[in-house]
Amino acid sequence: MLKTKSVESPIDRDGDGLRILATRFRGRGMSTDRYDVWMPSLGPSEQLLQAVQSGQQSWAQFSREFLKELFMDGPIDSRSKTIKNHGQKFTLRLIKDLARKGNVTLMCHCAEDQQQCHRHLLQRLIASNKI
């Protein structure tokens, strides 16, 4: 099962399964035992994060841009004519498979009840048939 939660919320070792911190910034003073793996590449870019936090972009704009960023080609893609990385595509597929076999929890620094958090967008994307 694929879940999301705030990294600040109590840890449920059995229920959480693999705890992924999916944020660009790890967080100063954050203890490394609060997550199993830190994946900054699953967080919004610093530029996009700054745009939404400053109010330059609405949540709807942010959502669209964030989903685009997840599939953006990197410089390595120009070196492969056929099979490209397509951003985080294969990482997302891996998480999808892990979540079929056990629990995976995507985490962010946002509060537990924050609905406008990219972790929910990630969860929906991974659960969809787009990847």
Ligand SMILES: [Zn+2]
């Ligand atoms: Zn968040």
